[in-house]
Amino acid sequence: MTTAAFLCLFALAIIGYVWNRQAATAIRRDGARLHSLVGFHGAFSLLMVLVPVLVVILLWLVLQGHVIDSILKSGIAARLEGLGTGEVQLIIAEIKSIAGGTIFGTPEDWKLAAADRYLALNVRSGQLMLVVVTALALGLMLFSRRKVAADFRARHGVEHIISGLMIFCSVVAIFVTIGIVASLMFETGKFFAKVPVTEFLFGTNWEPQIPLREDQVAAEGAFGWLPVMLGTLVITVIALVVAVPVGLMSAIYLNEFAPRRFRAVAKPFLEILAGVPTVVYGFFAILVVAPAMRGFGQSIGLDVSPNIALAAGSVMGIMLIPFISSFADDALSAVPQSLRDGALGLGATRAEMMTSVLFPAAIPGIVGGILLAVSRAIGETMIVVMAAGLIAKMTINPLDSVTTVTVQIVTLLIGDTSFDNPKTLAAFALGMMLFLVTLIINVFALRIVRKYREAYD
Amino acid sequence: MYDAPKLERNVDDRTIKFSARNVHVFYGETEAIKGVDVDILDNTVTAFIGPSGCGKSTFLRCLNRMNDTIDICRVTGDIRLDGHDIYDRSVDPVQLRAKVGMVFQKPNPFPKSIYDNVAYGPRIHGLARTRADLDAIVEQSLRRAALWDEAKDRLDQPGTGLSGGQQQRLCIARAVATSPEVLLMDEPCSALDPIATAQVEELIDELRQDYSVVIVTHSMQQAARVSQKTAFFHLGHLVEFGDTGQIFTNPHDERTESYITGRIG
Numbered sequence: 001m002t003t004a005a006f007l008c009l010f011a012l013a014i015i016g017y018v019w020n021r022q023a024a025t026a027i028r029r030d031g032a033r034l035h036s037l038v039g040f041h042g043a044f045s046l047l048m049v050l051v052p053v054l055v056v057i058l059l060w061l062v063l064q065g066h067v068i069d070s071i072l073k074s075g076i077a078a079r080l081e082g083l084g085t086g087e088v089q090l091i092i093a094e095i096k097s098i099a100g101g102t103i104f105g106t107p108e109d110w111k112l113a114a115a116d117r118y119l120a121l122n123v124r125s126g127q128l129m130l131v132v133v134t135a136l137a138l139g140l141m142l143f144s145r146r147k148v149a150a151d152f153r154a155r156h157g158v159e160h161i162i163s164g165l166m167i168f169c170s171v172v173a174i175f176v177t178i179g180i181v182a183s184l185m186f187e188t189g190k191f192f193a194k195v196p197v198t199e200f201l202f203g204t205n206w207e208p209q210i211p212l213r214e215d216q217v218a219a220e221g222a223f224g225w226l227p228v229m230l231g232t233l234v235i236t237v238i239a240l241v242v243a244v245p246v247g248l249m250s251a252i253y254l255n256e257f258a259p260r261r262f263r264a265v266a267k268p269f270l271e272i273l274a275g276v277p278t279v280v281y282g283f284f285a286i287l288v289v290a291p292a293m294r295g296f297g298q299s300i301g302l303d304v305s306p307n308i309a310l311a312a313g314s315v316m317g318i319m320l321i322p323f324i325s326s327f328a329d330d331a332l333s334a335v336p337q338s339l340r341d342g343a344l345g346l347g348a349t350r351a352e353m354m355t356s357v358l359f360p361a362a363i364p365g366i367v368g369g370i371l372l373a374v375s376r377a378i379g380e381t382m383i384v385v386m387a388a389g390l391i392a393k394m395t396i397n398p399l400d401s402v403t404t405v406t407v408q409i410v411t412l413l414i415g416d417t418s419f420d421n422p423k424t425l426a427a428f429a430l431g432m433m434l435f436l437v438t439l440i441i442n443v444f445a446l447r448i449v450r451k452y453r454e455a456y457d
Numbered sequence: 458m459y460d461a462p463k464l465e466r467n468v469d470d471r472t473i474k475f476s477a478r479n480v481h482v483f484y485g486e487t488e489a490i491k492g493v494d495v496d497i498l499d500n501t502v503t504a505f506i507g508p509s510g511c512g513k514s515t516f517l518r519c520l521n522r523m524n525d526t527i528d529i530c531r532v533t534g535d536i537r538l539d540g541h542d543i544y545d546r547s548v549d550p551v552q553l554r555a556k557v558g559m560v561f562q563k564p565n566p567f568p569k570s571i572y573d574n575v576a577y578g579p580r581i582h583g584l585a586r587t588r589a590d591l592d593a594i595v596e597q598s599l600r601r602a603a604l605w606d607e608a609k610d611r612l613d614q615p616g617t618g619l620s621g622g623q624q625q626r627l628c629i630a631r632a633v634a635t636s637p638e639v640l641l642m643d644e645p646c647s648a649l650d651p652i653a654t655a656q657v658e659e660l661i662d663e664l665r666q667d668y669s670v671v672i673v674t675h676s677m678q679q680a681a682r683v684s685q686k687t688a689f690f691h692l693g694h695l696v697e698f699g700d701t702g703q704i705f706t707n708p709h710d711e712r713t714e715s716y717i718t719g720r721i722g
Contacts (some may be wrong), residue, residue, distance in 0.1 A: 260528060338565035342628070344526060346578040346635055347555030356577070361568050 001126025002061065005133045009053050012134070016141040023148040036155035044154040045144035047161045053137050060129050068121045076114050095412050184435060187419075187428035194422045195223045200429060202226065203390035206392035206403075208412060208423045223426050225433060227392035231402030235313040235384060236377040236396055242317025244370055247324030254325075255332040256354055274322035282386030285315035290387060297399060305391035307401035320373045328371025331362035364449045371445030375438040381406040405434050471498040474639055474669040475520060480525065480534035482515050489515045491693040492534075497639075497686075502670045504660060504680035504701065507690035508716065513673045516690070517641050520671065521557035522550040538639070555582050558637035562644040564624030566616030566631075571608050574616040574627055575599060577634035594634055602630035603660050622653020629660060640664060642672040646679065658683050677717055681705050689713045 021042035030035050034041075045415070069092060073080060080088050091111075098107055098115040099122075147154075203224020250270070254263050290311035297304035335358050344351035359366075389401030390411060410425040419425070462550050468581060469696040475497035482490035490512045497503050505513035506588045515524070522543065524530040536543050541554055555578070567643050575595045578584070585591035589643075595612070599605040604626040607617075625645060642661070646654040661683050664670055674680050680687050680701065689697045689712075697704060697713045 336565070338561060338563055339567060340526075341523065341559075341561055342565040342567065342631075343577070345521065345523060345554055345559035345561070346581070346631065347551050347553075348577075348581050349551050352581050356581070357567050 001123075001130055002057075004125075005057055005130045008134050009050070009057070009132065009137055012137040012141055013046050013049040016049045017042040017145055019141070019145055020148055020154075023145060024154075027148070027150050032150035035151050035153050036158075040154040040158050040188045041148055041152070044147070044161075045141060047158060048144045049137050049140045051161060051165070051258060052140060053133055055195060056136060057129070057133060057326050060125075060132075064125045064129075066422035068118065068125060072114060072118055075117055076110060079110060087415045100289060105443040113310065162198050179426065184428055184432045187425055188432045190420075191422060191425035191429045194425065195429075199223060200225055200426075204394050206408070208408070208426050211291070221422060223422065223429075225405075225430060227394045228403060228405050228408050228430065229433070229437075230394060230396065231309070231388070231392065231405040232378055232406075234309050234396055234398060234402050235316060235388060235404055236374060238310060238313025239320055239377045240370070240374065243320035243373060246317075246395070247321045247373075248328050248366065250321070251325045251328035251332060255329050256350060256358070262328035270322045270325055273318070274326070276319070278319065278380065278382035279386070281315050281319050282383045285311050285383055285387035290314055302399060304399050305389070307387065308399055309402045310398040312384050312387035313398065316377055316380055319380070320377060322367075323373050323376065326364045326371050327372070331365025331369070332358055334365065335361045364451075367446050368449040370442055371448070375441050375445075378438055378441070379406065379434060381410065405430050409434075471500050471716045473497070474499045474538065475671075476537045477516075477519075478535040480516065480519060480532065480536060482512070482519060483531045483533075483694040484527075485529045489654045489693055490519070491624075493690075494715055495688055495695055497669060497671055498694050499638075499669045500665055500667075501686055502665050502672060502684040503686040503688065504684035505671065505673045505690060506675075506677055506680045506716070508695075511690040512693045513688075513690045514643050517671060517673050520639070520641055521554045521559055523554070525550055543594050545627055555635050556637055557639045557641060558632035558635060560625070560628050560640065560645045563648050564621060564628050566619070566624050566627050568615060568617055571599075571616045571619070571627060572612040575634050576630060578652050578666075582635055584635065586678065598630040598634035599627075599666070601633050601660075602626045603656060603663075604630055612720070620653075621651050622656060625649055625653065625657060626660065629657070633664070637668065639669045639671065642670065644673050644675060648673060654679075677705070689716060691716070 021038050024034060024036075024038040024041035028038065072092065072095065073088070080091065083091075094104075094107070095111055095114045095118055097103075098111060099118045113360055122268070147157075200223050204226050205222040205224045206227050207222045209221055224395060250266075252287055254266055254270075258266065290306065293308055294306065294309050295303045297308075339361060340353060343357045344350075348356070384404045384407050388407055389403050390407065391401065392403050393400060395402065409427045409430050412423060412430075473496045475495075477493055477495045477497075480490055480493045481488060493512075493516055505517060507513050518524045519532050519536060520538075520543075524532055532544060538553070538557070542548070558578075567577060569577070573593055575598050576585075576591050579591060579594050585594055596605060596609075599608055603622060607623060608627070616624065619627060625648070629640075629645070629670050645661075646657050649657065658679065661670055661672065672680075673682065684701045687699065687701040688695055689704065689708075689710075697708060697710045699709075704713060705717055708717065
């Protein structure tokens with residue numbers, strides 16, 4: 001029925017388009033001057049039919065489940081008397097599975113009857129929707145057709161509808177963000193009801209093991225996020241120490257000094273680097289880089305842990321190279337040729353031109369790129385899940401094993417978890433903090449970019 | 458309308474600064490300059506005129522080797538500055554450009570303060586030993602570019618905040634600050650309004666006291682107003698070169714005559 005409703009809608013929309021178009025063409029043939037092109041008259045009908053009816057169908061599909069459920073419940077209200085919500089849900093689910101043909105054991109007669117009723121209600125709803133959709137679409141089509149006239153401003157109508165759609169699309173992003181933040185805050189609030197905020201923010205101990213049963217031998221659970229955040233910072237700093245110089249140097253070389261042929265080869269390679277999935281970087285870190293570093297460290301007498309932070313961080317740095325490089329490249333390319341000529345014409349060497357003219361002019365783009373890379377490094381998950389450690393330590397030793405916020409979120413949510421104990425809820429609190437940190441960095445990045453852009457334009 | 462200032466027209470006693478012989482320039486396969494011979498005198502304004510695409514800017518850019526920055530560009534022939542081949546292997550283009558300054562078509566101040574713009578050249582060439590030296594150079598250059606009075610109270614403000622004419626004079630000050638021997642100007646007034654143009658033209662005549670000036674221009678009136686020598690380029694050839702007065706009143710070549718009377722171009 002739903003498919004039929006959609007087909008009916010599209011057919012009517014197309015018919016409306018053709019009909020309006022022909023009507024407009026006829027008016028023009030009679031010698032009148034149309035305000036809008038015939039295509040706009042057609043499109044007006046198409047959009048007038050399509051947009052409202054699609055909204056109706058979607059609302060119908062969203063709401064029909066609730067309506068049918070409540071009708072179903074009111075039909076068997078006597079049977080549900082005195083039961084808890086969990087049991088009611090169980091019975092409704094059973095009725096639905098009976099209606100779907102999956103029958104366990106021999107259900108009572110009233111359940112079978114309810115299942116029949118459920119099926120009938122669904123069919124009725126589908127039929128009703130088809131009728132409503134067809135009637136509405138026809139009505140809108142006729143309405144649009146009656147609008148067609150020489151001086152009807154179909155183009156304005158179409159533009160209004162389209163701009164409304166564009167507003168809707170841009171608002172979607174805002175609402176999704178708000179929704180994500182709200183859900184994070186909700187769960188974080190539940191976490192802080194169980195664990196004090198001060199312990200989370202200032203605690204230096206992270207041991208999120210909570211006994212699941214009363215008699216289980218396990219740690220009490222300690223939720224201080226500082227060691228985890230410190231681990232994230234260590235890895236991020238290592239990544240940036242690798243990525244920023246390499247990325248910037250490569251951008252400068254490719255942009256200004258590289259012969260054309262080298263650029264033609266090196267650029268695609270950088271882009272390939274950007275396309276490598278992070279899981280693959282993870283393999284690379286754990287199978288190649290970490291053992292090599294460990295071997296080298298041991299050969300010169302250093303104490304190196306197997307999950308060495310340096311390996312995860314430097315591989316993450318490699319991942320960020322194309323990011324920084326392409327940002328810097330864009331920023332440098334955007335500096336006008338006239339500034340290069342000006343510097344060279346004064347007898348500057350290429351290096352002097354680069355450091356004293358191009359670089360300052362490109363700095364907003366470069367700094368913006370670096371700060372975005374920082375947010376990426378903080379939020380990066382896969383490489384550190386594979387290559388970094390799990391145990392939270394208050395250390396900034398890059399040769400030690402550290403864990404990161406993202407790794408902890410992943411491990412907290414893996415396995416048998418229930419969403420009412422602090423171990424699981426801690427993941428949301430960590431996520432919230434991660435969100436806040438990256439948000440602050442992004443705001444900061446935009447600030448810097450904007451401030452310098454004003455000064456240089 | 459063309460009240461040419463009473464310029465000194467007779468400059469033939471000046472020494473030869475640039476001497477170009479049989480210069481060809483290729484952009485890839487295209488020959489942009491087809492065998493140009495010209496002598497540019499010291500303390501003289503030489504104007505290059507000609508229709509668009511005739512190669513006058515290209516030739517100008519050969520004189521300080523700015524064409525080197527274009528990958529596909531190739532220059533052959535002999536260009537000598539004070540008798541030394543500037544395309545010789547031993548010549549560092551960076552040092553050459555310090556001696557042969559350039560002002561571009563569009564004002565291109567760096568995104569720095571007015572002071573730093575002018576001080577740029579002296580700084581990279583180490584011309585000033587102390588801050589006071591540098592201050593002196595900046596002031597002198599800005600005075601020479603007739604910008605000092607307008608700019609002296611705002612030296613720390615960005616050069617990009619000046620008006621178009623002021624920016625172009627700033628660029629001239631910037632070029633002057635490296636104490637070049639020759640000043641190349643590639644249509645320096647084409648982005649300026651008539652008043653700014655008049656100021657820059659006046660400035661060009663003053664600069665002639667100390668430098669050899671070569672100016673590319675689209676405006677024949679401008680060439681007539683500011684120059685003593687004029688070279689007419691057409692389709693990559695140097696058609697005619699001579700005293701400005703002679704070129705504009707009594708051209709020997711009929712292409713020159715067609716151009717200055719507005720029949721081609």
